[in-house]
Amino acid sequence: xxxxxxxxxxxxxxxxxxxxxxxxxxxxxxxxxxxxxxxxxxxxxxxxxxxxxxxxxxxxxxxxxxxxxxxxxxxxxxxxxxxxxxxxxxxxxxxxxxxxxxxxxxxxxxxxxxxxxxxxxxxxxxxxxxxxxxxxxxxxxxxxxxxxxxxxxxxxxxxxxxxxxxxxxxxxxxxxxxxxxxxxxxxxxxxxxxxxxxxxxxxxxxxxxxxxxxxxxxxxxxxxxxxxxxxxxxxxxxxxxxxxxxxxxxxxxxxxxxxxxxxxxxxxxxxxxxxxxxxxxxxxxxxxxxxxxxxxxxxxxxxxxxxxxxxxxxxxxxxxxxxxxxxxxxxxxxxxxxxxxxxxxxxxxxxxxxxxxxxxxxxxxxxxxx
Numbered sequence: 001x002x003x004x005x006x007x008x009x010x011x012x013x014x015x016x017x018x019x020x021x022x023x024x025x026x027x028x029x030x031x032x033x034x035x036x037x038x039x040x041x042x043x044x045x046x047x048x049x050x051x052x053x054x055x056x057x058x059x060x061x062x063x064x065x066x067x068x069x070x071x072x073x074x075x076x077x078x079x080x081x082x083x084x085x086x087x088x089x090x091x092x093x094x095x096x097x098x099x100x101x102x103x104x105x106x107x108x109x110x111x112x113x114x115x116x117x118x119x120x121x122x123x124x125x126x127x128x129x130x131x132x133x134x135x136x137x138x139x140x141x142x143x144x145x146x147x148x149x150x151x152x153x154x155x156x157x158x159x160x161x162x163x164x165x166x167x168x169x170x171x172x173x174x175x176x177x178x179x180x181x182x183x184x185x186x187x188x189x190x191x192x193x194x195x196x197x198x199x200x201x202x203x204x205x206x207x208x209x210x211x212x213x214x215x216x217x218x219x220x221x222x223x224x225x226x227x228x229x230x231x232x233x234x235x236x237x238x239x240x241x242x243x244x245x246x247x248x249x250x251x252x253x254x255x256x257x258x259x260x261x262x263x264x265x266x267x268x269x270x271x272x273x274x275x276x277x278x279x280x281x282x283x284x285x286x287x288x289x290x291x292x293x294x295x296x297x298x299x300x301x302x303x304x305x306x307x308x309x310x311x312x313x314x315x316x317x318x319x320x321x322x323x324x325x326x327x328x329x330x331x332x333x334x335x336x337x338x339x340x341x342x343x344x345x346x347x348x349x350x351x352x353x354x355x356x357x358x359x360x361x362x363x364x365x366x367x368x369x370x
Contacts, residue, residue, distance in 0.1 A: 004195025005249045006148055008115070008126050011241055013154040015228060018049040021116065022057035024151055025089070030112055032059035035087040037078055037102035039066045039094025042118045045158055046093060062087070070100040071135050078105040089114060089150075095166075096122035096273065097133075104130035107145040115149040118158050120236045121166040122173050122273055125152050126244030129192060137269050139260045144192055148248075156228045156236055164223040165272070167232075168305045170239035171216050172278030175298070175307070177243045178209035179281055180337070181250030183288065189251050189340035197250040205246030211238040213297070217304045254284035254331075254345065257338035261331030261350070265323060267315035276314055278307040282361065287345065287353040299364045309361030311354070324351050 012024055025031075036050065043063065054061050062085040067074045078101060082090060090109070092102030093116040106113035107130075117125040124131075128145040159167075181202055184191065191197055211234050219235035222228070258280035262268045268276060282302070285295050299309045308314050316323075328350035332338055338345045 001190070002195045003198045004191060004193040005198045005201055006128065006193045007245055007249070008149040008152045010150070011126065011152045011154070013156060013233075013237060013241070015155070015157045017153050017155040018046050018116070018158065019053055021050065021114075021153055022053040022055070022059055024153060025059065025114060026057040028150055030089050030114065030150060032061060032089065033085050033087050034059055034061040034089045034091050035078070035082045035085055036061055036063045036091045036093055037066050037098055037105070038063055039098045039118070042093040042098070042116070045118065045161070046116075061091075066094060066098040066101060068097070069133055069135060069137065070097040070104070070131060071133055073135065074101050075105050075108070078102060079108060082109055082111070087111065091116060093118060095119045096124035099124050100130040100132075103128075103145060103149070104132070104143055107147070112150040113147070115152045117152075117154060117240065119162050119166045119170070120154075120159050120239040121162075121170040123170075123177070123239060123243035123247055125149070125154070125240050127192075127248045129248065137263065139263050152240070154236060154240055156233060159236055160223060160226050160228050160232065162223075164220055165306065167223045167235065167239070168220055168307060169272035169274030171212055171235065171305055172272075172274030172281075172302075172307045174208050174212055174239045174243035174274075175301070176255035176277050176281040176284070177246040178205045179284055180253040180255055180340075181205035181246050183253035183284070183342060184251030184340050187340055187342035189253075191251040192248045201246060201249035204242050205250055208238045208242035208246050211235065211242065213301055216301060220305050251340055252337035253340045254287055254338045255280035257331040257336040258283050258350065258354070260336065261327040261329075262314065262316075264326055264330050265316060265319070267319075271308075271314045275308055278302055279309065279311075279314055279357070282309060283350070283353045283357045286357045286360070287341065287349060295360065296364070299361065303365070303368060309364055311358045312362075321351070324354055328354065
C-alpha cells in the first residue's frame with residue numbers, strides 16, 4: 001500500500017482575504033459562472049466583498065441560501081440551483097455544514113470547489129470529506145469525495161467577529177487530530193484517502209497539538225475582544241489547515257466515532273461538533289490507557305478554553321446507562337473510525353471509557369474549584 005498525503009491546491013489566510021477571492025480563483029484558472037452556497041451570516045458579512053472581488057475578474061455568480069443542514073435534501077436543492085445558473089464552480093461560504101453541502105454537490109457535478117469558511121470551528125474547510133446528516137441532525141454517513149478544494153480562503157477579519165465559543169469548538173475538533181493520527185500510525189490503519197500516513201502528516205498533526213496548547217488560551221482572549229493577534233492567527237491556522245491536513249492524511253480514530261455516537265442523544269444537539277469531539281478525545285485517551293499526565297494536560301487545556309471534560313457539559317449529566325449503551329453502539333458500529341485504534345474496540349469498552357472519562361472530568365472540575 002502507498003503512503004498518501006492529501007491537501008487543497010491553495011490555502012490563503014489573512015485579514016480581508018475575501019477581497020482577493022476573484023484574483024485567487026482566476027490565478028488558479030477557475031472561471032464562472034459560480035454558485036455561492038452561503039449561510040446567513042456569511043451572506044450578511046461578505047456580499048459586498050463578493051460583488052467587488054468577483055466583479056474585478058468578471059465572474060458571474062448566483063447565491064443559494066444554505067438551508068442549515070448538510071442533508072441529502074439540501075444537496076439536491078443546491079444541485080438544482082447549480083444547474084439553473086450553469087455553474088462551473090461552487091463556492092461554499094459559512095460554517096462546516098454549509099461547506100460540506102456545497103462540497104458534496106460540487107463532487108456530484110464534477111465541478112471545482114472553493115472553500116470560504118467564516119468560522120474556525122471545524123477542520124472541514126480543507127478536506128475532501130462531507131459529513132451527511134439526517135434532517136433531524138443525526139450523522140448518516142461520512143462521504144469521501146474525489147478532490148480537495150481547489151482553494152481555501154480564510155478571512156481572519158470575518159472569523160474574529162464570530163462568537164468566541166465557535167473558535168473554542170474548533171480547538172476541540174483540532175485537539176483530537178494528533179491523538180487520532182497517532183492511533184492510526186500505531187495500528188497501521190489507512191487514512192481517508194485510502195493510503196498510509198506520511199511523516200509529514202504526522203508532523204503537522206503534532207504541530208497542531210503544540211499550537212493549541214501554546215496559543216489556545218491567548219487566542220480565545222483575542223477572540224473575545226475581536227483582535228486578530230499572532231496567537232489568534234496561529235490557532236485559526238491550526239484549527240483549519242493543520243487539523244484538516246492531519247486528520248485527512250493520517251486518519252480518524254475513537255474521538256470522532258464517539259462524537260458520532262453522541263449525535264443519537266437529542267440532549268447533545270445544542271452543543272457544537274468540536275465540543276463533543278473534545279470530550280470524545282478524552283474518552284479515547286482513557287480507552288488507550290494513556291498516562292495520567294497526558295490526560296491531565298488535556299483537561300487543563302479544555303478547562304482553559306471552555307471545552308467539556310464531563311458528560312454534564314454536553315447535556316448528558318445523569319444519563320441512564322441504556323442511553324450510554326445506544327451511544328456506544330453507534331460509536332462502535334462496523335465501519336466507524338474507532339476500529340482504527342490498535343486494539344479491539346467494543347461497545348462495552350466504550351461505555352466503560354465514557355463513564356471513566358466523566359468521573360475523571362468531574363473530579364478535575366471539583367478540584368479546580370477548591
